[in-house]
Amino acid sequence: MDRTRLQDLLARESADAERLNPRSKAAYARAEHLFGRVPMTWMNKTAGAFPRYLDTARGARVTDIDGHEYIDFSLGDTGAMAGHSPAVVAEAVQRRFAEQGGATAMLPTEDAEWVGAELTRRFGLARWSFALTATDANRWAIRLARAVTDRPKILVNSYSYHGSVDESLIVVGPDGHGTARPGNVGAPCDVTLTSRVAEFNDLAQLERELAHGDVAAVLMEPALTNIGIVLPEPGYLAAVRELTRKYGTLLINDETHTFSAGPGGCTAAWDLEPDLLTIGKAIGGGIPAGAYGLSAELADRLLGRADLDLVDMGGVGGTLAGNALSVAAMRATLEHVLTDEAFAHMAKLSERFAAGVQQGIDAHALPWTVSRLGARSEYRFASPAPRTGTESEAAGDPELEDFLHLYLANRGILLTPFHSMALMCPDTTEQDVDTHTRVFADALAELAH
Template identity: 40%
Template sequence: MIAAAAIARLAAREANHFRAANPRAFAHHAAATGWFQSVPFHWMRDWPSPVPIVAASATGATLTSIDEQTYDDFCLGDTASLFGHSPPALAVALAQQASQGLSYMLPTTRGAALADRLAAMFGLPQWQVTTTASEANRAVIRWCRGISGRPKILTFNGAYHGAVDDAFVDLNGGVPTMRASLVGQVHDLRDTTTVIEFNDEEALATALRGGDIACVLAEPVMTNVGMVRDAPGFLATLRKLCDETGTLLVFDETHTISSGYGGHGVAHGPAPDLMVVGKSIGGGVPCAVYGFSAEVAERMAALNTSRPSGHSGIGTTLSANALAITAMDMMLSDVITPAAYDPMLRGAARLVAGLEQEIAAADLDWHVTQVGARVEFLTCPTPPRDGGEAKAAMNPELEAAIHLFLANRGILLAPFHNMMLVSPVTTGDQIDRLVGAFADCVRALKE
């Protein structure tokens, strides 16, 4: 157990260290009065440092700030750059596409090649392109409700599906509750969203057998409340119950593409009816895709023929723009390959072993969880079984102090929890520096 006073002392000391080392960042934020709270998007304020680091450039698994600080980057744009910042082949392809037009609102031959690559990688035959994974999740929810005629979706407590309104329902003491952080929500989402705990087979069976759930929208492994692994047999039971009740199974693999080539469903099973992938699939260019089975495609086509013409509520003018198509095609052809996962998984295993060794040496009741190239240390003794347990185990003050300590020593983690990503270009030296800095932080907390 780390004492609260020790956490506060470390946090104050590290904040002073950051102020001294990053004068240009402070000047930048003081001058950026045209941005709300000095940043172009509000969650950029969520870093634990006194002000956000201001990026100057990034390449591979290294980021440099305007204060000329160099960071071993284990955040990697919160998965957007999971396969490294600006892979050379991607940079060349984007420059070439920029000279040929960026958005046509028309299909291209490169888009046809991309569809074939998606089908080969993820095992689903039909695809559509959106601008973000949030948008893809919204589209999938609309299609599932439309083709099933059912009003509700089912999600898991603490799951992450981007900015999709329907997913912002939590369990609070077992009671469905609208997420308190949701801004400006006026409709009660609980009328059309059922939420249960992950790994709860009994609650799942009860909910699905009611016959009003259009789809289950799930991360095959939960990734935004720490990481919560699927209990043995749970995903197989989920697949079986969806088949039994005529419920569509949707995997949001935006984060769990870290599990292996083709994502978690391909690497470990089962296969979903529909899936969503965003962020890393374009190497950081805003784009996402959703794929679906031939049977789902037939039902979607039938729905299209039965409805009046007009806007479907799905997609935007920039959906499937030429730049996004080029980015995804190049990523899938040259960067996100089966061979790329070998160094990612070896590096993640090295990171896990190092962190576990230091946790044991410090006699801490913490543990480490791994989902392929995604690693997380949780400051609790046993892996949480569900989102409720995971949220209860979080220690925001401790996590923020650790993150700031690491940042001051050139190690960048994602700001929202203790997630670390290993890319194909992350080096062994970078991993060892992270482990060493983590050990130094633990020693400082126990002084």
């Protein structure tokens, strides 16, 4: 690739973004009271000099304050996998908050048992508790794992994503052993005191770390996502389950992003058998919600422990966790929006999206690949596709990624800003996918000119 041409094209697209979005540019310049000028600093992870500001969002469409409408394949980095403001979820939230009230009354609702039963149907775990985010669900699952095993450490895969959980911010270093993930902010201690790490798809490394006998739980995504999609090799996940049982270690599946694999995530699609499962984002239809599930055997062991304060100050819970508003949103989303039929529709669109990307790659004989996980597709600047998190991180090309993101956004298409990921929702159409295929092909043609 001609890097000079890439830089020239990126400069052109950046200038076009500033010209096309004066109101967003001005709003960003005025935001002097926000840390980093944005509500959350990760909102600065955007191609261009400033983020585009939201005006409205419905279904698979987003409109910014400059009046530009976008086909949204980002969908809140999975948070809006049900589409933006699904009518049935909006009605349930309106009914609970404005008509019934009591969103934070600290009392259970009957909706909670319905949601728990539905999550059991989908994922197989027998007992459920709620959180406001998947990060919180992971933190609570970790505490329970440590309590029941009396072991101090958590093992994760290098460059996996589990929110801002301190124990997860560890990667495999050049020497093959764990080290702090670069850029971690305010770590409470050396992460190797709390955590172990193994590369995804590396069973020998996993067994080496488990053999120490101090790992309470393996917390893992069944497929890596936030570093780019890295799919498990045949037999890998079954072997992980065998090794965790061999060494008396619990297995926690984080399905927050891998929920895209189907109605029960990878756990149902691939017949996995975790001891705990965490999920968030998508199940609330845009309302903050998370959940963690436990096997019946594990739940009974924990509830039978008289020394654990699971009711008051034991660190498992939060005042707003399981609130009536979030639970109503979860029920509406799971019952009426992210249904089995919706997932089938979304997966078919994702397959079409991946095929369109592959056409573009093949047309220019690019050393790239496209990976897919159910309703989620992603193009990678490597061939063959990376098989570990560290390989995936090394395959990144920020300059190329920024060009593609800006090129698409300037022509009405949004990808997830953290990587080149596209997610389908129930409202996404074949025409939306084909529009991306056409614009993506135009971008490649300009690069190759």
